[in-house]
Amino acid sequence: MRISISINGVKHDADVEPRLLLVHFIRDLAGLTGTHIGCETSICGACTVLMDGKPVKCCAILAVQADGSEITTIEGLADEGRLHPIQEGFWECHGLQCGYCTPGMIMSAYGLLQENPDPTEDEIRHGLEGNLCRCTGYQHIVDAVRHASRQMAAKAVKAG
Amino acid sequence: MITGNFDYFAPSNVEEAIKLLNEYGDDCKIISGGHSLVPVLKLRLASPAVLIDIGRIKGLKGISFEGGTIVIGTNTTHAEIARSAELKKHCPLLVETAGQIGDQQVRNRGTIGGSLTHADPAADWPAAVLALDADIIVKGKGSVRTIKATDFFVDIMTSAVKSNEIVTEIRITKPAQPQAAAYLKVPQAASGFAVVGVAAQLTLKDGRCEKVAIGITGLGPKAYRASTSENALIGNTLDAATISAAAEKADTEAVDTMEDIHASGEFRRNLTRVYTKRAIMAAMSRA
Ligand SMILES: Cc1cc2nc3c(=O)[nH]c(=O)nc-3n(C[C@H](O)[C@H](O)[C@H](O)COP(=O)(O)OP(=O)(O)OC[C@H]3O[C@@H](n4cnc5c(N)ncnc54)[C@H](O)[C@@H]3O)c2cc1C
Ligand code: FES
Ligand code: FES
Numbered sequence: 217m218r219i220s221i222s223i224n225g226v227k228h229d230a231d232v233e234p235r236l237l238l239v240h241f242i243r244d245l246a247g248l249t250g251t252h253i254g255c256e257t258s259i260c261g262a263c264t265v266l267m268d269g270k271p272v273k274c275c276a277i278l279a280v281q282a283d284g285s286e287i288t289t290i291e292g293l294a295d296e297g298r299l300h301p302i303q304e305g306f307w308e309c310h311g312l313q314c315g316y317c318t319p320g321m322i323m324s325a326y327g328l329l330q331e332n333p334d335p336t337e338d339e340i341r342h343g344l345e346g347n348l349c350r351c352t353g354y355q356h357i358v359d360a361v362r363h364a365s366r367q368m369a370a371k372a373v374k375a376g
Numbered sequence: 377m378i379t380g381n382f383d384y385f386a387p388s389n390v391e392e393a394i395k396l397l398n399e400y401g402d403d404c405k406i407i408s409g410g411h412s413l414v415p416v417l418k419l420r421l422a423s424p425a426v427l428i429d430i431g432r433i434k435g436l437k438g439i440s441f442e443g444g445t446i447v448i449g450t451n452t453t454h455a456e457i458a459r460s461a462e463l464k465k466h467c468p469l470l471v472e473t474a475g476q477i478g479d480q481q482v483r484n485r486g487t488i489g490g491s492l493t494h495a496d497p498a499a500d501w502p503a504a505v506l507a508l509d510a511d512i513i514v515k516g517k518g519s520v521r522t523i524k525a526t527d528f529f530v531d532i533m534t535s536a537v538k539s540n541e542i543v544t545e546i547r548i549t550k551p552a553q554p555q556a557a558a559y560l561k562v563p564q565a566a567s568g569f570a571v572v573g574v575a576a577q578l579t580l581k582d583g584r585c586e587k588v589a590i591g592i593t594g595l596g597p598k599a600y601r602a603s604t605s606e607n608a609l610i611g612n613t614l615d616a617a618t619i620s621a622a623a624e625k626a627d628t629e630a631v632d633t634m635e636d637i638h639a640s641g642e643f644r645r646n647l648t649r650v651y652t653k654r655a656i657m658a659a660m661s662r663a
Binding site: 217225233235237256257258259261264267270271272273276277279280281283326327328331341345346347 | 377378379380381382384386406410411414417418427429431454459478479480481482484485495566567568575
């Protein structure tokens with residue numbers, strides 16, 4: 217079946233089997249391997265991307281279901297080589313160790329901050345409940361999201 | 377993990393979907409958000425030859441009001457319900473339930489109609505629609521049926537929707553005292569599904585319980601109304617002793633119980649009683 221999915225602003229047209237998962241479309245057809253596959257059972261959140269602006273687990277979505285949608289992956293967050301404040305937060309606060317969960321964590325944090333730009337520690341932990349990390353113990357991830365939230369607020373003030 | 381092969385159709389209206397359902401019969405399955413079905417297909421617990429994606433049908437998504445009735449399209453996502461300011465005012469039980477389903481990614485894809493039809497014994501929506509006495513509207517070839525929430529859940533993973541029918545909307549009469557409600561659950565640690573979940577919607581008049589509906593999920597193979605508890609509350613002043621005595625009966629209707637690594641049947645019964653008490657108290661305190 218012919219489908220067309222926009223990923224990070226670039227249109228990808230392909231003839232796919234209906235059973236192709238969106239995560240495989242992104243990784244294998246579009247060649248964007250920043251989106252990871254962890255559990256493959258829709259639990260771990262490593263495969264989280266934005267679909268029409270909202271975080272989703274793309275290992276539980278068929279590519280054909282995403283026909284015509286706009287996807288943003290971790291590769292699409294930085295702006296002309298400048299890290300997004302959430303990426304910067306993970307860098308500054310040591311929000312990763314092995315990094316396997318990180319792209320998914322960041323895309324979920326993006327969704328969380330969109331709904332709630334100034335989350336409390338509790339709200340961050342609750343907001344990221346769909347993402348598992350086997351390394352960090354989560355504290356640095358929480359710090360990273362807090363850092364990002366402050367940076368984004370400061371930026372918004374500056375931009376007026 | 378990859379699913380078996382299937383043909384895929386994405387009809388643009390309900391009639392076309394029903395036509396396809398009748399054409400392919402038991403070989404086909406509807407897909408909405410896919411957040412129950414895709415995992416099932418990946419594990420090859422089911423291998424339908426045809427999938428009918430109703431996600432692109434306009435008019436099956438969204439929340440609207442017809443006088444005193446709340447109408448929720450089957451394809452409305454958990455997240456859309458959790459975010460609805462109108463529902464927060466007119467039926468906060470729906471908002472509270474939606475916000476406790478899975479995680480934000482799941483809520484962005486999963487739909488209320490998909491969850492109800494899937495009839496997972498650990499799903500959250502069944503408890504809420506029972507406590508709200510909802511009607512579920514189902515269309516087939518030249519037919520429209522209204523299924524009451526109390527008749528909708530048949531058995532484990534089995535709803536009253538026939539394989540050639542499609543759920544179109546969920547209709548709920550606005551509760552008289554919307555705020556007098558609560559959904560409390562014990563979540564499974566990994567998935568968030570309910571080990572036990574209790575939804576309660578109350579109407580109080582002069583300190584007495586005029587009306588109450590309690591929906592319970594997680595305990596048995598299907599969600600149910602805790603009628604024995606309800607009857608012990610109706611007409612009475614809701615003091616601590618009355619509530620406790622009523623909640624002690626909350627597992628009466630459950631003949632069989634679920635039993636798994638998360639909790640034994642006996643523990644689930646106990647949780648049901650405790651959480652029923654807490655849900656009634658919470659609903660009262662919000663009235
Ligand atoms: C990690 C994870 C955690 C979860 N946690 C929870 C939780 O805490 N609580 C909870 O309640 N749920 C939970 N879920 C389930 C989630 O809510 C599902 O989205 C929901 O159960 C199914 O909705 P769907 O739209 O994805 O349905 P689908 O998967 O598309 O369909 C489910 C079934 O319903 C049928 N169907 C769908 N729509 C219709 C229709 N309109 N008419 C007739 N048949 C139809 C399909 O044929 C299929 O058999 C979780 C899921 C995941 C992946
Ligand atoms: S790989 Fe998708 S949730 Fe784990
Ligand atoms: S940094 Fe290794 S899994 Fe999170």
